[in-house]
Amino acid sequence: MRLILRITGTWLIGLALVLLVIDGTKSLGANGLVFTSLSDLWTQVHTPSLDSVRAFFASRFFADLLDNGLDALLTYPAFAVFGIPGILVALAGRKPRRERFLRQDQI
Numbered sequence: 001m002r003l004i005l006r007i008t009g010t011w012l013i014g015l016a017l018v019l020l021v022i023d024g025t026k027s028l029g030a031n032g033l034v035f036t037s038l039s040d041l042w043t044q045v046h047t048p049s050l051d052s053v054r055a056f057f058a059s060r061f062f063a064d065l066l067d068n069g070l071d072a073l074l075t076y077p078a079f080a081v082f083g084i085p086g087i088l089v090a091l092a093g094r095k096p097r098r099e100r101f102l103r104q105d106q107i
Contacts, residue, residue, distance in 0.1 A: 009090025016083030
């Protein structure tokens with residue numbers, strides 16, 4: 001399971017770095033900070049799936065809450081949306097640390 005978490009985390013971090021490089025080159029061309037939001041990225045990749053997710057959330061019990069949460073998530077920069085969970089998943093998949101306690105004479 002740790003291997004799957006580490007691989008997934010690495011892929012998410014890699015995707016976030018690619019998106020950050022794309023935003024960096026756009027920022028250099030525009031002479032200012034340019035961040036691609038998740039909604040812009042999702043629209044460029046596959047617009048019908050965004051519409052189907054909105055329709056799915058509209059049919060749920062907490063439709064207003066889910067719609068507000070989705071709208072908030074879609075306004076964040078795309079590299080942060082993929083990078084932060086990638087870091088958390090990669091950290092969850094790391095080996096547990098073994099604390100080693102040394103006596104005073106072993107130091």
